Amino acid sequence: MKNDPSVSINEIFYSIQGEAKNTGKPTVFIRTAGCPFRCSYCDTDYAFTEGKQKKISEVIKYVKKFDTKYITVTGGEPLAQKNIKNLLELLISNSYDISLETSGLIDISSVPEDIEIVMDIKTPSSNEESKNIKKNLSIIKKTDVLKFVIGDKNDYEWSKEVLSENNLINFSNIYFSPVHDLLKPKDIAKWILDDNLKVTLQLQIHKYIWGNERAR
Numbered sequence: 441m442k443n444d445p446s447v448s449i450n451e452i453f454y455s456i457q458g459e460a461k462n463t464g465k466p467t468v469f470i471r472t473a474g475c476p477f478r479c480s481y482c483d484t485d486y487a488f489t490e491g492k493q494k495k496i497s498e499v500i501k502y503v504k505k506f507d508t509k510y511i512t513v514t515g516g517e518p519l520a521q522k523n524i525k526n527l528l529e530l531l532i533s534n535s536y537d538i539s540l541e542t543s544g545l546i547d548i549s550s551v552p553e554d555i556e557i558v559m560d561i562k563t564p565s566s567n568e569e570s571k572n573i574k575k576n577l578s579i580i581k582k583t584d585v586l587k588f589v590i591g592d593k594n595d596y597e598w599s600k601e602v603l604s605e606n607n608l609i610n611f612s613n614i615y616f617s618p619v620h621d622l623l624k625p626k627d628i629a630k631w632i633l634d635d636n637l638k639v640t641l642q643l644q645i646h647k648y649i650w651g652n653e654r655a656r
Protein backbone atom coordinates (compact mmCIF):
# COMPACT_ATOMS: atom_id res chain seq x y z
CA MET A 441 0.00 0.00 0.00
CA LYS A 442 1.43 3.36 -1.06
CA ASN A 443 0.17 5.46 1.82
CA ASP A 444 0.02 3.19 4.84
CA PRO A 445 -0.17 5.27 8.01
CA SER A 446 -0.28 3.86 11.52
CA VAL A 447 -2.81 3.94 14.31
CA SER A 448 -2.10 3.18 17.96
CA ILE A 449 -3.96 -0.03 18.77
CA ASN A 450 -4.67 -1.38 22.24
CA GLU A 451 -6.27 -4.66 21.16
CA ILE A 452 -8.22 -6.38 18.39
CA PHE A 453 -10.54 -9.18 19.42
CA TYR A 454 -13.62 -11.12 18.41
CA SER A 455 -16.54 -11.06 20.80
CA ILE A 456 -20.25 -10.41 21.24
CA GLN A 457 -21.40 -6.84 20.76
CA GLY A 458 -22.94 -5.85 24.07
CA GLU A 459 -24.51 -2.53 23.14
CA ALA A 460 -26.65 -0.55 20.71
CA LYS A 461 -28.23 -1.76 17.46
CA ASN A 462 -25.98 -4.78 16.89
CA THR A 463 -26.32 -6.15 20.42
CA GLY A 464 -25.65 -9.88 20.48
CA LYS A 465 -23.90 -10.00 17.10
CA PRO A 466 -20.44 -11.58 16.84
CA THR A 467 -18.20 -8.62 16.08
CA VAL A 468 -14.55 -7.75 15.66
CA PHE A 469 -13.53 -4.97 18.02
CA ILE A 470 -10.65 -2.69 17.11
CA ARG A 471 -9.74 -0.80 20.26
CA THR A 472 -7.49 2.19 19.75
CA ALA A 473 -5.18 3.28 22.53
CA GLY A 474 -5.22 6.57 24.40
CA CYS A 475 -7.90 8.98 25.48
CA PRO A 476 -7.55 12.63 26.50
CA PHE A 477 -10.54 12.37 28.86
CA ARG A 478 -11.10 10.74 32.25
CA CYS A 479 -14.73 9.73 32.77
CA SER A 480 -15.55 8.56 36.29
CA TYR A 481 -17.16 5.34 35.05
CA CYS A 482 -14.56 4.47 32.41
CA ASP A 483 -14.19 0.68 32.15
CA THR A 484 -11.37 0.70 29.60
CA ASP A 485 -8.71 2.69 31.44
CA TYR A 486 -6.16 0.01 30.47
CA ALA A 487 -6.39 1.51 26.97
CA PHE A 488 -5.06 4.89 28.15
CA THR A 489 -1.45 3.76 28.03
CA GLU A 490 -1.29 0.21 26.58
CA GLY A 491 -0.91 0.55 22.83
CA LYS A 492 1.30 -0.18 19.86
CA GLN A 493 1.51 1.64 16.55
CA LYS A 494 0.22 -0.64 13.79
CA LYS A 495 0.11 -0.03 10.07
CA ILE A 496 -3.45 0.18 8.80
CA SER A 497 -2.76 -2.58 6.26
CA GLU A 498 -1.72 -4.87 9.16
CA VAL A 499 -4.94 -4.08 11.04
CA ILE A 500 -7.07 -4.94 8.00
CA LYS A 501 -5.12 -8.15 7.39
CA TYR A 502 -5.72 -9.24 10.99
CA VAL A 503 -9.42 -8.33 10.95
CA LYS A 504 -9.92 -10.40 7.80
CA LYS A 505 -9.09 -13.56 9.76
CA PHE A 506 -12.51 -13.37 11.42
CA ASP A 507 -15.62 -14.43 9.55
CA THR A 508 -17.93 -11.53 10.33
CA LYS A 509 -19.02 -8.36 8.58
CA TYR A 510 -19.47 -6.47 11.87
CA ILE A 511 -16.65 -4.24 13.05
CA THR A 512 -16.71 -1.90 16.03
CA VAL A 513 -13.99 0.70 16.29
CA THR A 514 -13.76 1.72 19.91
CA GLY A 515 -11.33 3.05 22.47
CA GLY A 516 -10.01 4.79 24.33
CA GLU A 517 -11.19 7.57 22.06
CA PRO A 518 -10.74 6.57 18.40
CA LEU A 519 -11.22 10.13 17.13
CA ALA A 520 -8.16 11.21 19.11
CA GLN A 521 -6.06 9.19 16.62
CA LYS A 522 -4.55 11.26 13.84
CA ASN A 523 -5.01 8.60 11.14
CA ILE A 524 -8.34 7.15 12.20
CA LYS A 525 -10.07 8.39 9.05
CA ASN A 526 -7.67 6.36 6.90
CA LEU A 527 -8.53 3.22 8.88
CA LEU A 528 -12.27 3.88 8.65
CA GLU A 529 -12.07 4.48 4.90
CA LEU A 530 -10.16 1.27 4.32
CA LEU A 531 -12.69 -0.70 6.39
CA ILE A 532 -15.48 0.84 4.28
CA SER A 533 -13.74 -0.12 1.07
CA ASN A 534 -13.60 -3.70 2.39
CA SER A 535 -17.42 -3.65 2.75
CA TYR A 536 -17.63 -4.05 6.51
CA ASP A 537 -20.62 -2.93 8.56
CA ILE A 538 -18.81 -0.50 10.85
CA SER A 539 -19.78 1.27 14.01
CA LEU A 540 -17.59 3.85 15.70
CA GLU A 541 -17.91 4.34 19.46
CA THR A 542 -16.95 7.88 20.41
CA SER A 543 -17.31 10.10 23.43
CA GLY A 544 -19.17 13.09 22.01
CA LEU A 545 -16.24 15.19 23.24
CA ILE A 546 -14.54 15.40 19.82
CA ASP A 547 -15.99 16.89 16.63
CA ILE A 548 -17.57 14.09 14.52
CA SER A 549 -17.84 16.10 11.29
CA SER A 550 -14.93 14.33 9.59
CA VAL A 551 -16.34 10.81 10.16
CA PRO A 552 -17.28 9.24 6.79
CA GLU A 553 -21.05 8.99 6.08
CA ASP A 554 -20.96 5.19 5.81
CA ILE A 555 -19.94 4.77 9.42
CA GLU A 556 -22.59 4.33 12.11
CA ILE A 557 -21.60 6.60 15.00
CA VAL A 558 -22.43 5.49 18.54
CA MET A 559 -22.01 8.69 20.50
CA ASP A 560 -21.76 8.55 24.27
CA ILE A 561 -23.08 11.88 25.51
CA LYS A 562 -21.27 12.58 28.76
CA THR A 563 -23.67 12.93 31.70
CA PRO A 564 -22.85 14.97 34.84
CA SER A 565 -21.63 11.98 36.87
CA SER A 566 -18.93 11.30 34.24
CA ASN A 567 -17.24 14.55 35.38
CA GLU A 568 -16.61 15.34 31.68
CA GLU A 569 -20.04 16.81 30.89
CA SER A 570 -18.70 20.34 30.31
CA LYS A 571 -16.66 19.09 27.32
CA ASN A 572 -19.61 17.74 25.28
CA ILE A 573 -19.53 19.26 21.79
CA LYS A 574 -23.00 20.66 21.22
CA LYS A 575 -22.56 20.84 17.45
CA ASN A 576 -22.29 17.02 17.33
CA LEU A 577 -25.97 16.76 18.26
CA SER A 578 -26.98 18.79 15.22
CA ILE A 579 -24.92 16.82 12.71
CA ILE A 580 -25.60 13.29 13.93
CA LYS A 581 -27.35 11.17 11.26
CA LYS A 582 -30.76 9.50 11.71
CA THR A 583 -29.10 6.10 11.53
CA ASP A 584 -26.57 6.90 14.27
CA VAL A 585 -26.96 6.11 17.95
CA LEU A 586 -27.06 8.39 20.98
CA LYS A 587 -26.06 6.74 24.21
CA PHE A 588 -26.41 8.20 27.70
CA VAL A 589 -24.63 6.41 30.53
CA ILE A 590 -26.77 7.07 33.58
CA GLY A 591 -25.28 6.91 37.07
CA ASP A 592 -28.13 8.38 39.08
CA LYS A 593 -31.46 10.23 38.90
CA ASN A 594 -29.71 13.53 38.23
CA ASP A 595 -28.04 12.04 35.11
CA TYR A 596 -31.41 10.73 33.99
CA GLU A 597 -33.13 14.11 34.35
CA TRP A 598 -30.20 15.86 32.68
CA SER A 599 -30.35 13.45 29.72
CA LYS A 600 -34.06 14.10 29.26
CA GLU A 601 -33.36 17.81 29.18
CA VAL A 602 -30.62 17.41 26.56
CA LEU A 603 -33.03 15.46 24.34
CA SER A 604 -35.74 18.05 24.77
CA GLU A 605 -33.52 21.11 24.26
CA ASN A 606 -32.07 19.64 21.07
CA ASN A 607 -35.38 18.39 19.61
CA LEU A 608 -34.19 14.81 19.85
CA ILE A 609 -37.03 13.31 21.89
CA ASN A 610 -38.19 11.34 18.82
CA PHE A 611 -34.72 10.46 17.51
CA SER A 612 -34.87 6.75 16.58
CA ASN A 613 -31.85 5.34 18.34
CA ILE A 614 -31.52 6.62 21.89
CA TYR A 615 -30.09 4.26 24.48
CA PHE A 616 -30.11 4.87 28.24
CA SER A 617 -27.55 2.63 29.87
CA PRO A 618 -27.24 2.38 33.67
CA VAL A 619 -23.72 2.33 35.08
CA HIS A 620 -23.18 -1.37 35.76
CA ASP A 621 -23.11 -2.23 39.50
CA LEU A 622 -24.08 1.34 40.41
CA LEU A 623 -27.64 1.98 39.24
CA LYS A 624 -30.20 -0.82 39.43
CA PRO A 625 -31.79 -1.65 36.04
CA LYS A 626 -35.22 -1.75 37.66
CA ASP A 627 -34.83 1.82 38.97
CA ILE A 628 -34.07 3.29 35.55
CA ALA A 629 -36.72 1.03 33.96
CA LYS A 630 -39.31 2.54 36.32
CA TRP A 631 -38.25 6.13 35.52
CA ILE A 632 -38.50 5.46 31.77
CA LEU A 633 -41.93 3.87 32.12
CA ASP A 634 -43.23 6.60 34.46
CA ASP A 635 -42.17 9.26 31.93
CA ASN A 636 -43.24 7.21 28.91
CA LEU A 637 -39.88 8.13 27.42
CA LYS A 638 -39.17 6.91 23.86
CA VAL A 639 -35.72 5.55 24.59
CA THR A 640 -34.27 2.04 24.72
CA LEU A 641 -33.05 0.73 28.06
CA GLN A 642 -29.70 -0.86 27.38
CA LEU A 643 -28.02 -3.31 29.73
CA GLN A 644 -24.48 -3.99 28.57
CA ILE A 645 -24.82 -7.71 27.89
CA HIS A 646 -21.05 -8.28 27.77
CA LYS A 647 -20.98 -7.42 31.50
CA TYR A 648 -23.56 -10.15 32.14
CA ILE A 649 -21.61 -12.66 30.05
CA TRP A 650 -18.09 -11.91 31.24
CA GLY A 651 -18.53 -9.74 34.34
CA ASN A 652 -15.68 -7.24 34.61
CA GLU A 653 -13.25 -9.43 32.65
CA ARG A 654 -12.21 -8.23 29.23
CA ALA A 655 -14.88 -9.43 26.79
CA ARG A 656 -13.10 -12.18 24.88
Ligand code: SF4
Nearest residue numbers: 475477479482516543
Ligand atom coordinates in the same frame (compact mmCIF):
# COMPACT_ATOMS: atom_id res chain seq x y z
S1 SF4 B 1 -14.08 8.97 26.74
FE1 SF4 B 1 -14.37 6.74 26.85
S2 SF4 B 1 -12.29 5.90 27.02
FE2 SF4 B 1 -12.15 8.08 27.48
S3 SF4 B 1 -12.29 8.19 29.71
FE3 SF4 B 1 -14.36 8.46 28.89
S4 SF4 B 1 -15.26 6.39 28.89
FE4 SF4 B 1 -13.03 6.15 29.09
